[in-house]
Amino acid sequence: MPAFTYEIVETVAVLSENARGWQKELNLVSWGGRDAKYDIREWSPEHDRMGKGVTLSDEEMKALVEACKKMK
Numbered sequence: 471m472p473a474f475t476y477e478i479v480e481t482v483a484v485l486s487e488n489a490r491g492w493q494k495e496l497n498l499v500s501w502g503g504r505d506a507k508y509d510i511r512e513w514s515p516e517h518d519r520m521g522k523g524v525t526l527s528d529e530e531m532k533a534l535v536e537a538c539k540k541m542k
Contacts, residue, residue, distance in 0.1 A: 478517060479506040491515040499525070 480498040487493045492512045499509040508531040511523020526534065 475503060476501050477506075482508070485510070488512075492521070501525070 477500045478497050479500055482496040482498065485494040485496060492514055494510070494512050497509050498506040500506040508526040508528075509523055510526075512521035514520070
């Protein structure tokens with residue numbers, strides 16, 4: 471089985487932090503050497519472990535931003 475690789479290309483925002491120091495972040499992440507996509511998930515303080523998250527394409531991120539703008 472090939473090694474699982476990722477690279478955080480850019481940290482866009484830290485959304486929250488829990489008592490253990492894990493941060494929920496919005497990042498641009500390259501998974502397996504592919505083009506970077508937007509990614510929302512929790513990361514350990516050293517960024518060597520991660521929780522479950524969601525990865526969004528540019529189009530999906532734009533749709534999310536537009537939906538958030540409409541929120542009251």
